[in-house]
Amino acid sequence: MSTRDSHPGSTGGADTPGPLHGGPDEDYTPEQLAAMSREELDILGARYDGVEILHVDPGPEPGSRLEKRAVRQVGWTFAAAGLSAFLFLVVYAGSGWFLPEWNWAREGTTWSAMFNPLLGLFMGLSLTLAGVGLVLYTKKLLPHETAVQDKHDGSHFDRVTTGATLVGGLHNSGLARRKLITRSLGFMGAGVGLMLIAPLGGLIKNPNTGNPLGRTNWAEGVRLVRDDGSPIRPGDQEPGSLETVFPAVAGGNLQPDAATMLIRLRPEQLAADRPKPGQEDYGYGDYVAYSKICTHAGCPVSLYEQETSRILCPCHQSQFDVTQGAKPVFGPATRSLPQLPITVDDEGYFVARSDYPEATGPTYWNRERI
Structure with missing residues (x-):
């Protein structure tokens, strides 16, 4: 039986309190869903998904002193993580991957003896700071919502409304307007990414170049x-x-x-x-x-x-x-x-x-x- 909440073209009752009638596949065509805004799809999907919001904490007021302080904390933490990752690359470069080789010697300098410890220090510091930054961002800047939801099978309706919910989450995160965080996050991502793939350079470089298993450093004139x-x-x-x-x-x-x-x-x-x-x-x-x-x-x-x-x-x-x-x-x-x-x-x-x-x-x- 059709009602005002289930006939084609309606909002399904998402804009009014009370129970929903009918099902999403029967109520909305792909064209109707495409014509709705992200906010409308988010609300509609939540109501059809049987989501019950128990508590909402919107986070700090945009532009407030509390928000600015949290943004600085998160931004500088991400920047420090990126800097540590690039310091790892500077030390690692000494192993001869893309800069002149830094040879370890039994009677070498303090820096030579510290080669491996510095690699571990900077990688560990970078990953730790990245984790601390993400925790700070989640706790101090993201809205906190407590909700319960019934489990059900997916459909085109579910995919569209879920996508709107995900985009809404990105919008609510405030990343678009918090430039310090987005820039430091990009800097950190570049550094950590390079730090993690740099050791793979040994796999890219052909280890058989120059027949290393069949040759030594003896040569004509070597004392x-x-x-x-x-x-x-x-x-x-x-x-x-x-x-x-x-x-x-x-x-x-x-x-x-x-x-x-x-x-x-x-x-x-x-x-x-x-x-x-x-x-x-x-x-x-x-x-x-x-x-x-x-x-x-x-x-x-x-x-x-x-x-x-x-x-x-x-x-x-x-x-x-x-x-x-x-x-x-x-x-x-x-x-x-x-x-x-x-x-x-x-x-x-x-x-x-x-x-x-x-x-x-x-x-x-x-x-x-x-």
Whole structure:
């Protein structure tokens, strides 16, 4: 039965008190709904949805001192969150993603040692301030409404009126007229967004550029230096001794794949020396240099028995004979330790003639360079 609240073209009784009659799909066409204002749709949808408003707190009066103070608090909190996010990016840039690399060193500066703590500090501060700002905005500036609503199935009517309700919520939030908050919110959103996606730069950058698994920082003319950075001349070692050396480049003593054993052979060892074919000239006088990384499982090999001319790996007991091109003679290793070609520079210090001719480390990388 049709009533004044249910016939086509009516407001469904949303503008007057009392119960509604009929249903929304029968009462309103899409054209009629499109002709209504957002406020009318909001009211109409609420009444048809069976919403009962129990309490309404409209929030601070627009333009009042209370509102201005709350806007400043929220705006500056969002701005501080954005600033913290951009500070994170400044620190992160030092890792070499889009600015020159900030190398950590064991004996580095205070700033170098603080790299990771600063990343955690600025990210945590940014996300905390963002949360505090949202809580302040919700508690101090948004209208607070307590309502109950019956659950029911959706329809075109529901979609239209719900959309009007959502837009009405944005309008009631006051964001459009609170410029300090919208600008600081945008600044914070940009900073936090960049902060969260910046670590993905490592996935965008091709990790295989330059064959990093098959190359080290050894190159022609790179000096052999001790752990403390001091260079080495022939004669600095006693016959039969071993010295662990690294490339004289930034962070060289922290590059495990470049760690090298410089060995001075005794006269009888030199007489029995049988290098690998094609590597007869890799040594210099009675000095030879081999990778410190075991070709079985990548453990550091550094136990040297000069009486037997064997280098021992402490992990799985592989043994390599330095008079046979560091060929494995015992244990699970099946590949010789790569040999570094060496010579001396004009000042008489040991330098590499090139990088290793093959990949260092476990047998998996037993392949020629590309």
